[in-house]
Amino acid sequence: xxxxxxxxxxxxxxxxxxxxxxxxxxxxxxxxxxxxxxxxxxxxxxxxxxxxxxxxxxxxxxxxxxxxxxxxxxxxxxxxxxxxxxxxxxxxxxxxxxxxxxxxxxxxxxxxxxxxxxxxxxxxxxxxxxxxxxxxxxxxxxxxxxxxxxxxxxxxxxxxxxxxxxxxxxxxxxxxxxxxxxxxxxxxxxxxxxxxxxxxxxxxxxxxxxxxxxxxxxxxxxxxxxxxxxxxxxxxxxxxxxx
Amino acid sequence: xxxxxxxxxxxxxxxxxxxxxxxxxxxxxxxxxxxxxxxxxxxxxxxxxxxxxxxxxxxxxxxxxxxxxxxxxxxxxxxxxxxxxxxxxxxxxxxxxxxxxxxxxxxxxxxxxxxxxxxxxxxxxxxxxxxxxxxxxxxxxxxxxxxxxxxxxxxxxxxxxxxxxxxxxxxxxxxxxxxxxxxxxxxxxxxxxxxxxxxxxxxxxxxxxxxxxxxxxxxxxxxxxxxxxxxxxxxxxxxxxxxxxxxxxxxxxxxxxxxxxxxxxxxxxxxxxxxxxxxxxxxxxxxxxxxxxxxxxxxxxxxxxxxxxxxxxxxxxxxxxxxxxxx
Numbered sequence: 151x152x153x154x155x156x157x158x159x160x161x162x163x164x165x166x167x168x169x170x171x172x173x174x175x176x177x178x179x180x181x182x183x184x185x186x187x188x189x190x191x192x193x194x195x196x197x198x199x200x201x202x203x204x205x206x207x208x209x210x211x212x213x214x215x216x217x218x219x220x221x222x223x224x225x226x227x228x229x230x231x232x233x234x235x236x237x238x239x240x241x242x243x244x245x246x247x248x249x250x251x252x253x254x255x256x257x258x259x260x261x262x263x264x265x266x267x268x269x270x271x272x273x274x275x276x277x278x279x280x281x282x283x284x285x286x287x288x289x290x291x292x293x294x295x296x297x298x299x300x301x302x303x304x305x306x307x308x309x310x311x312x313x314x315x316x317x318x319x320x321x322x323x324x325x326x327x328x329x330x331x332x333x334x335x336x337x338x339x340x341x342x343x344x345x346x347x348x349x350x351x352x353x354x355x356x357x358x359x360x361x362x363x364x365x366x367x368x369x370x371x372x373x374x375x376x377x378x379x380x381x382x383x384x385x386x387x388x389x390x391x392x393x
Numbered sequence: 394x395x396x397x398x399x400x401x402x403x404x405x406x407x408x409x410x411x412x413x414x415x416x417x418x419x420x421x422x423x424x425x426x427x428x429x430x431x432x433x434x435x436x437x438x439x440x441x442x443x444x445x446x447x448x449x450x451x452x453x454x455x456x457x458x459x460x461x462x463x464x465x466x467x468x469x470x471x472x473x474x475x476x477x478x479x480x481x482x483x484x485x486x487x488x489x490x491x492x493x494x495x496x497x498x499x500x501x502x503x504x505x506x507x508x509x510x511x512x513x514x515x516x517x518x519x520x521x522x523x524x525x526x527x528x529x530x531x532x533x534x535x536x537x538x539x540x541x542x543x544x545x546x547x548x549x550x551x552x553x554x555x556x557x558x559x560x561x562x563x564x565x566x567x568x569x570x571x572x573x574x575x576x577x578x579x580x581x582x583x584x585x586x587x588x589x590x591x592x593x594x595x596x597x598x599x600x601x602x603x604x605x606x607x608x609x610x611x612x613x614x615x616x617x618x619x620x621x622x623x624x625x626x627x628x629x630x631x632x633x634x635x636x637x638x639x640x641x642x643x644x645x646x647x648x649x650x651x652x653x654x655x656x657x658x659x660x661x662x663x664x665x666x667x668x669x670x671x672x673x674x675x676x677x678x679x680x681x682x683x684x685x686x687x688x689x690x691x692x693x694x695x696x697x698x699x700x701x702x703x704x705x706x707x708x709x710x711x712x713x714x715x716x717x718x719x720x
Binding site for chain 2: 304
């Protein structure tokens with residue numbers, strides 16, 4: 151079976167800075183894959199390349215058996231790529247339900263259908279009680295959930311989650327983890343960038359570690375956390391030796 | 394779950410129908426030509442502001458150059474009428490279409506600009522349009538065009554004896570602009586526009602083609618404003634560049650919406666209902682001294698309302714109903 155998402159030899163340079171160098175990763179259908187790495191490893195850049203915010207300097211991106219390298223974000227959404235933003239980007243002057251309707255209109259052109267779909271997604275994500283509240287009045291954890299809800303309303307095949315669990319209280323994070331599992335159980339593949347290792351590691355099927363713009367290690371989360379290269383990248387040489 | 398929403402939509406429609414019916418009856422009681430004149434202008438600016446609100450309020454692309462489309466509507470109608478004998482009704486539609494096409498042509502480069510840069514571009518373009526018409530000999534240049542009097546007729550949309558036909562046309566135009574907004578508000582376009590206004594990047598990630606939605610908003614907005622321009626030209630029976638394309642029109646389209654509530658369904662109507670009579674009354678009662686006292690009072694009132702109600706006059710109504718309503 152072909153992978154749902156594949157990056158083939160992707161490079162991204164910003165002037166003299168190489169954010170991604172020769173990154174080739176793949177995400178299979180139904181997986182939850184974690185993209186981790188220290189600050190400045192190039193995670194967010196790779197994420198934006200996959201979502202279509204900017205085209206890679208070199209290399210290609212394949213989604214669902216199709217080369218999508220040249221497609222802008224809106225068309226990738228149409229192909230089935232949904233995303234959230236690290237810094238939440240809610241439609242602040244709109245209500246929660248209206249925020250989600252924008253996403254639902256991607257596949258439902260009739261307003262009534264889109265509205266019904268949006269309510270369904272709010273139920274799914276546990277935001278139903280907040281439907282008529284302005285997005286600007288939500289607490290941070292709810293805003294994160296709204297990001298997920300909006301993306302889910304576009305009925306994606308692949309959901310890109312950009313640090314949705316970061317900065318939450320342990321209880322909120324656990325609710326978030328449960329939601330990600332529920333999303334996968336609904337048949338949606340998940341690729342998530344995350345910092346909080348102890349939360350993300352039990353959740354993902356596979357972890358990809360980026361460091362200095364390159365893929366450092368890739369594998370089962372339990373193996374990855376013990377890998378000397380990963381420990382070195384995160385904590386420095388001394389700790390790697392003692393491990 | 395959607396009962397509130399559907400009920401609110403229906404309530405808006407009923408209120409609008411009642412208001413329109415009451416307005417239609419107004420001339421039965423108001424015989425004073427001066428007051429009728431104010432009513433006509435109020436309705437016209439309500440319609441214009443409602444149209445401006447589509448691009449600038451809902452879609453968030455603040456234009457201070459809509460005088461251009463107003464002027465294009467006026468000039469297209471009168472040039473076609475005086476040079477080719479085309480009836481104003483067709484001229485009006487032609488003006489609307491031309492304005493929409495020009496709006497999209499201008500949008501192509503300028504919708505890449507954001508925020509203040511976009512606003513500045515709209516002002517500059519409208520000024521260029523004004524200068525072009527001031528120097529265009531065939532279109533009467535700075536002298537303008539006098540519309541030949543052919544007697545009162547609906548066919549030629551010309552009335553000298555009574556202002557009432559203009560009043561009813563303005564009422565219809567205002568109702569149409571309101572209804573179009575009402576209809577668009579709960580459509581894919583309406584949602585796309587509000588998303589684009591709030592956060593274009595997030596909108597793009599949800600499949601919204603940001604550029605196209607701006608183009609759509611610009612076309613609808615310019616079309617309706619041009620119809621207003623055509624009406625105004627017929628109403629004045631004389632046009633010159635400054636009197637249909639001057640910067641003040643751009644402002645007078647923006648102000649009612651801003652004052653009433655930008656990006657809201659009722660904002661423009663409410664704003665125009667207060668602002669336009671206020672403009673006329675301050676001018677006639679305390680103007681004329683040559684010292685500009687009317688403008689000081691007028692300006693002070695605008696500042697006072699903006700300070701007291703930064704989200705516009707509509708917030709007076711929505712605040713009490715915020716609970717239970719969709720918005």
